[in-house]
Amino acid sequence: xxxxxxxxxxxxxxxxxxxxxxxxxxxxxxxxxxxxxxxxxxxxxxxxxxxxxxxxxxxxxxxxxxxxxxxxxxxxxxxxxxxxxxxxxxxxxxxxxxxxxxxxxxxxxxxxxxxxxxxxxxxxxxxxxxxxxxxxxxxxxxxxxxxxxxxxxxxxxxxxxxxxxxxxxxxxxxxxxxxxxxxxxxxxxxxxxxxxxxxxxxxxxxxxxxxxxxxxxxxxxxxxxxxxxxxxxxxxxxxxxxxxxxxxxxxxxxxxxxxxxxxxxxxxxxxxxxxxxxxxxxxxxxxxxxxxxxxxxxxxxxxxxxxxxxxxxxxxxxxxxxxxxxxxxxxxxxxxxxxxxxxxxxxxxxxxxxxxxxxxxxxxxxxxxxxxxxxxxxxxxxxxxxxxxxxxxxxxxxxxxxxxxxxxxxxxxxxxxxxxxxxxxxxxxxxxxxxxxxxxxxxxxxxxxxxxxxxxxxxxxxxxx
Numbered sequence: 001x002x003x004x005x006x007x008x009x010x011x012x013x014x015x016x017x018x019x020x021x022x023x024x025x026x027x028x029x030x031x032x033x034x035x036x037x038x039x040x041x042x043x044x045x046x047x048x049x050x051x052x053x054x055x056x057x058x059x060x061x062x063x064x065x066x067x068x069x070x071x072x073x074x075x076x077x078x079x080x081x082x083x084x085x086x087x088x089x090x091x092x093x094x095x096x097x098x099x100x101x102x103x104x105x106x107x108x109x110x111x112x113x114x115x116x117x118x119x120x121x122x123x124x125x126x127x128x129x130x131x132x133x134x135x136x137x138x139x140x141x142x143x144x145x146x147x148x149x150x151x152x153x154x155x156x157x158x159x160x161x162x163x164x165x166x167x168x169x170x171x172x173x174x175x176x177x178x179x180x181x182x183x184x185x186x187x188x189x190x191x192x193x194x195x196x197x198x199x200x201x202x203x204x205x206x207x208x209x210x211x212x213x214x215x216x217x218x219x220x221x222x223x224x225x226x227x228x229x230x231x232x233x234x235x236x237x238x239x240x241x242x243x244x245x246x247x248x249x250x251x252x253x254x255x256x257x258x259x260x261x262x263x264x265x266x267x268x269x270x271x272x273x274x275x276x277x278x279x280x281x282x283x284x285x286x287x288x289x290x291x292x293x294x295x296x297x298x299x300x301x302x303x304x305x306x307x308x309x310x311x312x313x314x315x316x317x318x319x320x321x322x323x324x325x326x327x328x329x330x331x332x333x334x335x336x337x338x339x340x341x342x343x344x345x346x347x348x349x350x351x352x353x354x355x356x357x358x359x360x361x362x363x364x365x366x367x368x369x370x371x372x373x374x375x376x377x378x379x380x381x382x383x384x385x386x387x388x389x390x391x392x393x394x395x396x397x398x399x400x401x402x403x404x405x406x407x408x409x410x411x412x413x414x415x416x417x418x419x420x421x422x423x424x425x426x427x428x429x430x431x432x433x434x435x436x437x438x439x440x441x442x443x444x445x446x447x448x449x450x451x452x453x454x455x456x457x458x459x460x461x462x463x464x465x
Contacts, residue, residue: 016052028054091123100124100136118148122157129157133433134346137161152182159191166282166343168198186215193224198312200247200287202232227299234295242285245271249289255318262324263290263332270333274361277420278337278427280344286336287313292320305397307331310338330362337361344424346431352388353436355404356411357423366412369405370463377456378464382406385448389436410451413458418444 015028015035029036034047035054093104108120125140141158148154155178162171175192182188189212197205209225212218241248243264250260267288275281291299296317300309309315314335321328337358341349349357366373376382383399383406392403414423422443429439437447446454 015046015054090120091127094120094123095127100127100140114147118144118151118154121147122151122154125154126157128433129161131433132346132348132430134161134165134431136433138165150177150181152178152185152188155181156185156187156191159195163191163194163198164347166284166339168195169284171195172199184215186212186218186221189215190218190221193221193228197224197228199284202228202235206232227301230299230301234291234299235289238289243268245281245286247285247287249287251290251292251295254290254292256322259322259324260290263288263328266324266329266332267336270336273333274337274340277361278340278344278357279424280340282339282343286339289313289315291315291317293317303393303395303397303400305395305400306393308335310335314339330364334358334362341427344427344431348430348433349427350389350436351392352385352403352407352410353426354407355392356407356409359404359408360411360415364408366405366409366463370409370459373405373409374456374459374463376402377409377452377459382452382456385410385452409459410455413455414444417454417458 030048033049035051090108093108094101096104105120105124109117111117121140121144125137125144128134128137128140138158138161141154141161144151144154145158155174159171159175159178162168162174171191172195175188175195178185178188179192189208193205193208193212196202196208206225206228209221209228212221213225235249235251237251238249239252240250241260241264246264246267248260248264255263267286271281271286296302296309296315297304300306300311300315302309308317308331314332316328316331316335318328335358338354341354341357373382383403385406388403388407392400395403411423414426425443426439429442430436434442440446440448440451444451
């Protein structure tokens, strides 16, 4: 029974960030101008200035969250050495009442100082970047590069933005310029590694991340390096094929040529469907790798219940198959949907909405889970949606099953009641820096509490006794 999944859940603390994201932690405490928190055996800290509020209670972080609300294309927090003009009080001049002041920018640029103008545009871009306003951040960073084309700090952030928005091949040239402009910057090599990995140059990414770590140790970069090295070791003898929108990696003896053709044909068909239903297709070719089951888990270290993974690349275990099956077809479309969702939301879609949309696009229905979900929501034993803003990868098998089922129920309700157009608009609002609840209120006029009540009524009407 789905109802049994939550029986042993302990309480945790939820950190609500000003950018709309949340962090689930086992314990949070204040220490001066920052919050310190634990997730499992790991300890972290975050400035108070980034936090809106902290709430006690919820699912244990060791189950529900990896400590960062990561989705495909997420990047580490950058703290590059500032190669810009001394900022002084510029941030207070440029950002007023929580928003960029265009008049202040215009006055600063009117002084005719290229370095000052670049600094001002960068401050505005970084503010928007940190708050998830990707389109505005792009514009400010491009303006900054107009004034100082080879400024490494601006190049680093602009390359990071391009990787996050699904443009790794374009990001590559900017990251290379950042390294040339600042050859001793670990951040420049970190971003170069990201662009290389996302552009299917894993060997180069390994070299860049190694160099970054030589310049400055960083646990996050070390994790990405370790994964890239696992991928490199497993895929040493892999071949590749290309189609209109995909680059397929595979081990020659794994699959037949006809099976690979079936996979690429299915992906191209799915691409057309998703471009029609969701819009905003990715700009670069999409990387797909076929693995044996053992190789898949060796590379990804995904939980045992995971059937595939999209971490910027579609990683698909084929488990000895030699032709397309209905289940594989659903997996391919599900994972490809994540790429479209990331593109449309600029990487800001919360996991519950990500997984709900991806399942809906397979297409998958609630089926026999509907009745049990109706009972769960009626008794208010469902996992709250704000808890499902954390990564699903720490869930046990049973908890993951429930999380996916609830996510599908919420998206099915939104689609059946408001239509796919509003789902698209929610994703677009997220890409503009809105929090999930703000995006929901602007489209379906519901916050999380109201949405859960409406989903409960929807399930009761459709599946209740």
